[in-house]
Amino acid sequence: MKRLKFDIPGLDLNTKLNSKETYNQEKIAALESTFNLLISELVTGQFKLVTKVINNNAFSISIAALPSHEEKIYQINFDVGLFKWIYDGLYIVLSNNNVFTGLGKASSKFHIPTFNVPDWNSLDLAMANNDEVFFDADRLTLHDFLYTLCLSFIIRHEIRHIANGHVVF
16 A cells, blocks of 8 residues: 655654545455455354445445345445545544554644534545644554454444344345
8 A cells, every 4th residue: 555655854754644545446355355354254154245345435334135045145335435434533533642642643633623524525625624634653553553443343243233133134
């Protein structure tokens, strides 16, 4: 994954995060690979699971039972807007150096008046109205770790809905 790097006085390695990285072809392929790994780990012979990454730019996940006479088949649709929202939300939170003190630094703090924005495009616009915020290597690693942790939780949570019978055929 290619990232833009900038040299800002007082910080070592500085990177501007970009949530558009969450939905390029390489990232989507990596997400689908992660889904398949978690599916093989969590899903037994009780049912089959199909995952699909869609790009409606919405914060949404949907689960559906697919018609089949021979076995239970489910589909989980993950929208890339979900990933962008989490990615940017973490970027905003971690821009505050008082959060996770001692674990890297951000060049400044985003001043977003509210997280109550109707969609990812509005959040993107609110972020664009701030000065650019850069993370050093440690802060970037923390962001990536928390982002991965969030995705793992979401995927496992949705699979458990199916395993626990919380989807109607």
